[in-house]
Amino acid sequence: MTQNLHPAAVSAAARSSSTANLAPLQAVIFDWAGTLVDFGSLAPTQIFVEAFATFGITITLAQARGPMGLSKWDHIHQLLQDPSIARQWQAQFGSAPEDKDVDAIYARFMPMQIAKVGEFSAPIAGAVELLQWLRAQGLKVGSCSGYPREVLNQLLPQALAAGIAPDHVVAGDELAAGGRPGPFMALANVLALGITDVRACVKVDDTVPGIVEGRNAGMWTVGLSLSGNEVGYSLAEYAKARAAEVDARVARAEAKLKAAGAHYVVRSVADLPAVLAQIATDMRQGKTPA
Structure with a gap:
């Protein structure tokens, strides 16, 4: 099937949302593999x-x-x-x-x-443009991973060279309180970034523990289906897959992520601008992640 995950997708979304009012959102906190880099979390x-x-x-x-x-x-x-x-x-x-x-x-x-x-450090299509857009909107960009710090130390320079550079990174082995599904890595980003309200943060992840982490931290959560672990295609597999097969896998992934508590589920980070605008609208209407 035709590959839809292209930077142009998020660029178009960003242009259409360029005047979006994202207040009172303050930050988006991303997972790494299957979310920002490594399509399919391979x-x-x-x-x-x-x-x-x-x-x-x-x-x-x-x-x-x-x-x-x-x-x-x-x-x-x-x-x-x-x-x-x-x-x-x-x-x-x-x-x-x-x-x-x-x-x-x-x-x-x-x-x-x-x-x-x-070997798996390539950004997911649209991720670089999305981070640029978030900063242009005045939001801070955090991140955390199940990867230990030793692994991230190998990944981060290559991701940086490709344009992926969050404001803060927390590794899965560096907090005494532990990792997912506890809220600790997400909250460590809140502290490091100087966020004043956890309810003004959005946690973006392709796994159930990552969604539960965000919910436990009191944040909005967005699950990613197609690009991540739950669907598990490599880019080559995705390019060859029949549309019906892709849709079936995505539907199963969406159901699993929603059951874990995701407020929204989209296919990849390329779809985030519109979702963030909707969350901001929800917040201005008095809605909270709870």
């Missing part, structure tokens, strides 16, 4: 499969995607709770998986992810 998914394989454990891409949005240690821990994966571990090592086993897989995962993340 980098972490494939590495989980490869890391488990080094221990003789077979997991599918669908299983690897299941806990996406959590910090990577928590993600691995959650995968080991899957009955089929736990049975494999029991058969392979003679005991049920424990925290020390999560540590071992995490130690194997990290260098593999660091080595590969740069």
Whole structure:
């Protein structure tokens, strides 16, 4: 099918919304993989499969995607709770998986992810133009990720070179309070950016834990279906997919993200200008994220 995710899409939306009144919104806080970069959220998914394989454990891409949005240690821990994966571990090592086993897989995962993340640093179409538009509207741009800081340190310079440069970045392993689905990374952005009201923030994410994070932080939430983990196409797969198949996958993703509490769900960040204008209108009418 024809690729619709093109910078021109957000440019047109931005032009049509150039005089939009976004007050009283103050900030938009983005996830990274599947949201700003890495269409389909492919980098972490494939590495989980490869890391488990080094221990003789077979997991599918669908299983690897299941806990996406959590910090990577928590993600691995959650995968080991899957009955089929736990049975494999029991058969392979003679005991049920424990925290020390999560540590071992995490130690194997990290260098593999660091080595590969740069290959998946391309901005999602429209993301660069969207960040420029947000700043032109006077909004601040925050971000957070399930990626550990070591991985982000590899990703950020390449993303910056491509035009993706949020005002603040929080990694999944650097807050003592923990990561998603808790509100802590989103709230760390609030503090760093000097936001005066969490209800004036919008959290944008392609995963269930990321949406729950935003809701727990008291923010508006926008889920992304097509570009992210829930649909999981690579750009090549998307270009070849039949429209009916795409629509079916998107519908399932939208339902899942809405069930998690997303106030709005759109296909990608290219669709955000109109949604942000609607949220601002809602706020001026006295509506709140709650």
